[in-house]
Amino acid sequence: QVHLVQSGAEVKNPGSSVNVSCRLSGGTFRSYTVSWVRQAPEQGLEWMGRTTPIPGISMSAQKFQDRITIIADDSTNTAYLELSSLKSEDTAVYYCARDANGPGRRDAFDIWGQGTRVTVSA
Amino acid sequence: QSVLTQPPSVSGAPGQGVTISCSGSSSNFGAGYDVHWYQQLPGAAPKLLIFGGNSRPSGVPDRFSGSKSGTSASLAITGLRAEDEATYYCQSYDTTLGAPLFGGGTKLTVL
Numbered sequence: 025q026v027h028l029v030q031s032g033a034e035v036k037n038p039g040s041s042v043n044v045s046c047r048l049s050g051g052t053f054r055s056y057t058v059s060w061v062r063q064a065p066e067q068g069l070e071w072m073g074r075t076t077p078i079p080g081i082s083m084s085a086q087k088f089q090d091r092i093t094i095i096a097d098d099s100t101n102t103a104y105l106e107l108s109s110l111k112s113e114d115t116a117v118y119y120c121a122r123d124a125n126g127p128g129r130r131d132a133f134d135i136w137g138q139g140t141r142v143t144v145s146a
Numbered sequence: 147q148s149v150l151t152q153p154p155s156v157s158g159a160p161g162q163g164v165t166i167s168c169s170g171s172s173s174n175f176g177a178g179y180d181v182h183w184y185q186q187l188p189g190a191a192p193k194l195l196i197f198g199g200n201s202r203p204s205g206v207p208d209r210f211s212g213s214k215s216g217t218s219a220s221l222a223i224t225g226l227r228a229e230d231e232a233t234y235y236c237q238s239y240d241t242t243l244g245a246p247l248f249g250g251g252t253k254l255t256v257l
Contacts, residue, residue, distance in 0.1 A: 059246070061192075061248075068235065068248055068249070068250045068251045069184075069192065069235055069237075069248040069251070070248065071245055071246040071247070071248065085243070085245050086243075086244075086245075119191055119192070121192075124194070124197065127198065128180055128197055128198020128199070128201050129180075129197050129198060130179075130180060130239070131179070131180070131182070131237070131238070131239040131246045132180070132182040132194060132197040132198075132237070133182075133184075133192075133194060133237075134194045134197075134203065136191040136192055136193070137191065138191055139191050
């Protein structure tokens with residue numbers, strides 16, 4: 025069975041950067057795109073960006089374009105999110121999710137990681 | 147406008163049915179993009195509940211069904227159970243944003 029396993033919780037100072045990893049077990053990234061979605065406390069879901077390991081294309085929401093890096097390492101089945109210039113408003117749970125393949129599934133997210141809590145506080 | 151609008155909350159008694167609406171626009175549903183629905187139990191990651199408007203992933207009971215017409219979509223849940231108490235999100239793709247887009251979420255309370 026395919027799972028996405030994320031790295032542990034982080035506490036960061038304002039202005040710093042955070043790296044969150046997401047490892048796919050029981051499968052391979054090769055055929056899939058991985059997205060990052062965040063959820064601020066008591067708020068809804070917000071799509072941040074996605075990466076496709078083959079051929080190594082990434083894109084992000086305009087809101088984050090200046091400070092987000094999303095990559096995937098096909099050899100280790102691991103995707104990474106780096107968010108820089110952190111602000112208190114970036115406090116959230118960050119999820120990785122696999123973009124589904126197949127008819128009717130375009131832009132759906134069928135497998136989710138367990139989430140990584142990032143707290144930005146001085 | 148690039149938003150998907152859901153009611154903040156709905157409620158129903160066990161055994162009854164509820165419908166959750168999701169209102170979009172010409173840049174998402176109206177442009178032909180699919181609607182997907184997610185269930186998020188308290189403290190858990192979202193789970194794909196419905197994709198492509200009205201298809202269920204394996205393991206999702208047929209008490210859950212979806213529909214889409216024009217710039218609106220809805221999720222129907224019949225035979226409510228206590229374990230259905232969760233927040234439900236609709237999601238699509240928006241051409242103005244050039245990105246996937248989630249609704250604000252609807253909290254379902256089973257009375």
